[in-house]
Amino acid sequence: MASKPGVLTEWPWTPLGRFKYILLAPWVLDSMSPLFFETNGRKWDLSYSLNFPFLLWRVIHNQIWISFSRFRTSKSKNRILDKPIEFEQVDRESNWDDNIIMQGLMFYMGQKYLEGASNLPIWRTDGIVITILLHTGPVEFLYYWLHRSLHHHFLYSRYHSHHHSSIATEPITSVIHPFGEHLMYFLLFAIPLLTMHFTGTASTIGLAGYITYIDFMNNMGHCNFEFVPSSLFTTFPFLKYIFYTPSYHSLHHTQFRTNYALFMPMYDYIYSTMDKSSNTLYETSLKRTEESPDVVHLTHPTTPDSIYHLRLGFASLASKPYMKSADKWYFIIKWVLWPLTFLWSILFQRMFSRTFVLESNTFDDHHVTKKMLRIQTWAIPRYSYQYKRLSRQRGTINSLIEKAILDADKAGVKVLSLGLFNQARIYPYYAGEEMNRNGEVYIQKNPTLKIKIVDGSSLAAAIVLNSITNLKTQQQVVVMMRGKLTKVACYLALALCQRGVQVVVKLQKSTKDFEKLSSRFFSTSSSSQASLLAKNNLIPSKNYNNVHGNRQVWLVDDEFSSEEHMSAPKETIFIPYSQIPPWLNFKKNTKGAANILRKDCIYYSTPAMIIPSFLENVHSCENWLPRMVMSAWRIAGMLHALEDWEGHECGNWLITEDDGMIDKVWSASLRHGFRPYYLPVSCTSTIISA
């Protein structure tokens, strides 16, 4: 918001919230109705009815710019400004369609009430020539002086400071202005539009083309990556006076007092406000090559619908946790965008065979530890169900992961962490078959790898362990292992036993299995007193009888079923230790209240931590996690790089009893500014999507 809001700073339809779109409804119906009804001899007016498709086109055009710019700026190649974007900016810029609604209303009204504005021809060359001349002359000239006056402190504090709150711009920053400022700009753009009308030279393409030109140039000026080829300016040197480039307007956002021009720099040349570094910045941005990150987190989109929640999808959706029940856009995504979702699924399944960069962040602790890391998140173009169900995908997915590891290794990345199903046992129903043994397969296959592969098990275990030891309860706590004995689960069971907590394990087959597990845990120094005590804390489930009314903590994984969940005693605390929350599977169950988490129990988040403020450029949520919270697996990779730890952290569970890895990662995470995230999941936010 402007620092001192004045008259017409606020948009008049702000109080309407998302109902603002209803303002357009009567006009859309009026323009489309002759298609379906006979209305008193009213004729079908093509140019009038094309208004609505044109509004949709403007939305799509802007969205393409948002997604493409986010894709490009996540890599450093040709990036102009390195400043981070935060959630606050995404929120401030989430109303970018206000401008489209306003101009849509103006267009509808103009064509309805101005005499001779209906039934326009498709094309008129004279009108287009008039527009070009009027834009180059009065529009650019008047804009230049209007813009300069908006930088006078009186108008700046009331209006224009709102636009300048964004230093690192996104394409859509271009239309983030207070309402009054938009009215002024619209009056300027109306000069060619109304001249076309009054001279009878208006055409559908003339009007739509001019607005599309403005949209294109606006988005380009704020996209924060340089791409206009220098050959264009060497072949046609005069172009530099009538065609700006992204770096040109980027300088206006960093220097404030130079490069005021709308799209044609000539007025800056005429009035000597051209930034002297314009050419240098243009050239350095064009030459800038890709820098490789220090850490890569390898993830994948979860459901087909989740692609809109990715950072490259809808900016505003990506800035909120992915929860269907809380998602006001869910209806639109599910029922309106499904053809697009379907198309993406086909592309993901058949064509995309390359990992793509989703996000890049900087860890810049220049105060305390003086550490600096460049971090990227890469995504494998496959959905969760493809990992789980299609056996023919297995080879493809594994080779995609291997390719990502080799690419990262070649680029000099220090650490790669495996997110979501990229490390999981993929075929739970094919006994014992695993995809990559938490990444170990790749190391055995490529023994010369310099990059370290991290599966993050120790940090995940440390987080769960600390949430159990920090429980504030009068009763004695007993931990029930209700999920599979994965690496994280084994880590946890051992650490809990050592800390004097009783752990009840569910083993289906025989006491032999239990003995095996116990000897695996306590083989190294089983003669010591401490070890014997710890050993007594590991209890097979058939021997456990809850006679003392202990408080139960159920450790659960992503295959935990709703029936089991319903069978837990009152006041049970559910803590997941898998990457994906188990409640996701609950919705598939048709029995009873499976969709609803129980009100008499407490549910914890999947292992995650609150990130420090110096982890920058975070402006999207990691799947279902809230803002500024990241999964243990993603943080683990960063910690490995920050601490320069030797060796990989992957493979099956081989850690010995006195391995201090859990304490080591936990204290490292706190030392680097990460904070525990123990907030239980609320009962209403059940249907999370993965």
Ligand SMILES: [Zn+2]
């Ligand atoms: Zn300005």
Ligand SMILES: [Zn+2]
């Ligand atoms: Zn701007």
